[in-house]
Amino acid sequence: MSTTARREREIQELRSKIITQSWKIITEDGWQALSIRKIADAIEYSAPVIYKHFESKEAIIEYFSKEGFNILSHEMSLIPSDKIDSSERLRDIAYTYWRFASTYVQHYRIMFGLGIPPCEAINSSEEMQRTSNYMYSAIEQVLADSANETADKYLKLKTFWSTLHGFIAIALLSDDNIPSAPTATLIDAVEGFIFTLKNNK
Amino acid sequence: MSTTARREREIQELRSKIITQSWKIITEDGWQALSIRKIADAIEYSAPVIYKHFESKEAIIEYFSKEGFNILSHEMSLIPSDKIDSSERLRDIAYTYWRFASTYVQHYRIMFGLGIPPCEAINSSEEMQRTSNYMYSAIEQVLADSANETADKYLKLKTFWSTLHGFIAIALLSDDNIPSAPTATLIDAVEGFIFTLKNNK
DNA sequence: TACTTTTGCTAACAGTGTTAACTAAATGTT
DNA sequence: AACATTTAGTTAACACTGTTAGCAAAAGTA
Numbered sequence: 057m058s059t060t061a062r063r064e065r066e067i068q069e070l071r072s073k074i075i076t077q078s079w080k081i082i083t084e085d086g087w088q089a090l091s092i093r094k095i096a097d098a099i100e101y102s103a104p105v106i107y108k109h110f111e112s113k114e115a116i117i118e119y120f121s122k123e124g125f126n127i128l129s130h131e132m133s134l135i136p137s138d139k140i141d142s143s144e145r146l147r148d149i150a151y152t153y154w155r156f157a158s159t160y161v162q163h164y165r166i167m168f169g170l171g172i173p174p175c176e177a178i179n180s181s182e183e184m185q186r187t188s189n190y191m192y193s194a195i196e197q198v199l200a201d202s203a204n205e206t207a208d209k210y211l212k213l214k215t216f217w218s219t220l221h222g223f224i225a226i227a228l229l230s231d232d233n234i235p236s237a238p239t240a241t242l243i244d245a246v247e248g249f250i251f252t253l254k255n256n257k
Numbered sequence: 258m259s260t261t262a263r264r265e266r267e268i269q270e271l272r273s274k275i276i277t278q279s280w281k282i283i284t285e286d287g288w289q290a291l292s293i294r295k296i297a298d299a300i301e302y303s304a305p306v307i308y309k310h311f312e313s314k315e316a317i318i319e320y321f322s323k324e325g326f327n328i329l330s331h332e333m334s335l336i337p338s339d340k341i342d343s344s345e346r347l348r349d350i351a352y353t354y355w356r357f358a359s360t361y362v363q364h365y366r367i368m369f370g371l372g373i374p375p376c377e378a379i380n381s382s383e384e385m386q387r388t389s390n391y392m393y394s395a396i397e398q399v400l401a402d403s404a405n406e407t408a409d410k411y412l413k414l415k416t417f418w419s420t421l422h423g424f425i426a427i428a429l430l431s432d433d434n435i436p437s438a439p440t441a442t443l444i445d446a447v448e449g450f451i452f453t454l455k456n457n458k
Numbered sequence: 459t460a461c462t463t464t465t466g467c468t469a470a471c472a473g474t475g476t477t478a479a480c481t482a483a484a485t486g487t488t
Numbered sequence: 489a490a491c492a493t494t495t496a497g498t499t500a501a502c503a504c505t506g507t508t509a510g511c512a513a514a515a516g517t518a
Contacts (some may be wrong), residue, residue, distance in 0.1 A: 092475060125384035132391040142398035143451050149395050150421060150447045151271050157425045158437045169495055171373040172428055183326035190333040194350050198341035215442040220351060222423020224358045228371055236359040238352050241416040247353045248449045250344050303467055314506065331511060
C-alpha cells in the first residue's frame with residue numbers, strides 16, 4: 057500500500073517543518089525565546105501535535121545541539137590529516153573551532169548553554185570593573201618588570217580572563233562543583249600565560 | 258517621630274528577607290529555579306510586595322551578580338601588592354579567581370549566565386564524542402612528533418578545549434557575534450598551547 | 459474623630475510546558 | 489458500500505511563570 061508510505065512522508069515533512077520553524081525563531085530571538093506555542097503557530101497546527109514528533113521542548117533544543125556538534129566534527133574532518141605537520145593541524149583545528157563558533161553562533165550557544173547576555177549592562181558595571189582592574193594592574197606590573205613595552209595590556213587582560221573562564225565554564229558543564237585547588241591543567245595554562253607575558257614582545 | 262525610623266527598619270528587614278530566601282532557593286535548586294512566587298511563599302507575603310523592593314526578578318539576580326563581583330574583587334584586594342614579585346602576584350590572582358569560582362559556584366553561574374548542564378546527557382553524546390576525538394588525535398600527533406611521552410593527553414585535550422571555549426564564551430558575553438577571523442589574543446593562546454605541548458615534558 | 463497615606467492583598471493578563479479527553483477524519487475490514 | 493477501528497488534531501485544562509491594576513484594610517496625620 058502506498059498510503060502508509062505517503063503518511064510516513066507527511067510525518068517527516070511536518071517534523072522538518074517543526075525544525076525549520078523552530079530554527080527561524082531561534083535565529084530571530086535566541087534559543088531562550090523558543091516556545092512550543094510559537095512553533096505551533098508557525099507550523100499552523102495546535103501545540104500538542106509537536107509532541108508526536110519531539111518528546112519535549114528540550115528534545116528540540118537537543119536536536120540543534122547535536123546538529124551543531126555534527127557540523128563541527130564534519131568541519132574538522134575536512135582538515136587534511138596527512139601532508140602538513142602535526143602542529144599545523146592542531147592550529148587548523150583550533151581555528152576551525154573558532155570559525156564554527158563565529159559562523160554558527162546560535163548553535164554554539166545551545167551546545168554550551170550560553171544565554172543572551174545575563175543582565176545586559178553587567179559588563180560595564182562598577183562591580184565588575186573593579187575586579188577587572190585588579191587583573192589589569194597585575195598584568196601591567198609583570199609587563200613593566202620584564203621591560204615589555206609593546207604588549208597590548210588590554211588584550212592580555214582579555215586573554216587572561218578568557219583562559220580562566222574557559223576552564224571554569226567547561227568544568228561546570230559536567231559537574232555541579234569544581235575542585236577548590238586549581239587543577240594541573242589550569243596551572244599549566246596560567247604558567248604558559250605568564251611565560252609568554254614575560255618573554256613575548 | 259520614631260515610627261518612620263521603625264518603618265524604615267522594617268522595610269530593610271523585608272528586603273534582606275527577600276535576599277536570604279532567594280539565595281536559599283538558588284543554592285537548593287539553581288538560579289534558574291528562582292521565581293517570584295517561590296520567594297513570596299518563603300517570606301510569607303504575597304508576590305507583588307517583592308516589587309516594592311526590587312524592580313524585577315532580573316534585578317534580584319543582578320543583586321547576586323554584583324555581590325559575586327564584590328566578593329571576588331575583595332578577595333583579590335587581599336592579595337599583598339608589594340613584597341612578592343609581580344609574576345607571583347598574577348599567579349595569586351589567577352588562583353584566587355579559581356578559588357572564588359569553586360567556593361561561590363552559584364554566584365559564578367549567575368555572574369556569567371551559566372545554566373545547569375544544558376541537556377544533561379549531551380556531554381557524553383556520540384555527536385560530541387566525535388568532535389572530541391578529532392581534537393584528541395591532533396594533540397596525540399603533536400606529542401608523538403615531538404617525542405613527548407609523559408604528557409597526559411586527556412588533560413591536554415581539556416586544556417585545549419577550555420582555552421578555546423573561554424575566548425568564545427567571553428566574546429559572546431558582550432556581543433551577539435564574534436569576528437570570523439581568530440582574534441590576536443586567541444592566536445596568542447593557541448600558539449602558547451602548542452609551544453608548551455611540544456616543549457614541556 | 460475625620461482624612462490621607464501607605465501597605466499588602468486578590469484577581470487578572472499574558473505567557474510558559476505538558477497532558478487528558480474528545481471529535482472528526484482517514485484507514486482497514488467485512 | 490457499510491461498518492468498525494485506528495489515528496490525527498483539536499480544545500480545554502493544569503500548574504506554573506513575571507508583572508500590573510484595583511481595592512480594602514491598616515497606619516499615620518490633622
